[in-house]
Amino acid sequence: MPTRRTPRPDWVLARRAALGHRIAQLRHAADLSQEQLGDLIGSERRTIQRFEAGTRDPRYSDLLLLAHALRVHVADLLTLPESRHAGAGRED
Incomplete structure (x- = not known):
């Protein structure tokens, strides 16, 4: 697999970690x-x-599939509490 030319921004890594925490929760x-x-x-x-x-x-x-198995809407997997992403920087 080819390597990325530029590393992922910190906010992307933080959101990915938050998603993982949410799945575990x-x-x-x-x-x-x-x-x-x-x-x-x-x-x-x-x-x-x-x-x-x-x-x-x-x-x-x-x-x-995760949302279905965990009996939540897919948006519930991706939604962070307001306090977690306030001031996290632009995401676009």
């Missing part, structure tokens, strides 16, 4: 292990682990 609330969640979406445990650690970006279809 919702998984715990649903009383699921990483293995169980992986089984529900057709992925391996290590994929869930990477999503939660913020080291891998889920594809859109993964987000849809």
Whole structure:
């Protein structure tokens, strides 16, 4: 896989980490292990682990499957509390 010419901005990495934290939070609330969640979406445990650690970006279809398995709307996976992203810089 080719390397990126420019590194991702810090705000992107912060949002990816926040998404991973949100997935883990919702998984715990649903009383699921990483293995169980992986089984529900057709992925391996290590994929869930990477999503939660913020080291891998889920594809859109993964987000849809995660939201379905966790019984939330996909927007709930991507929404951060106001206090977490206030002053995080421009995202466009």
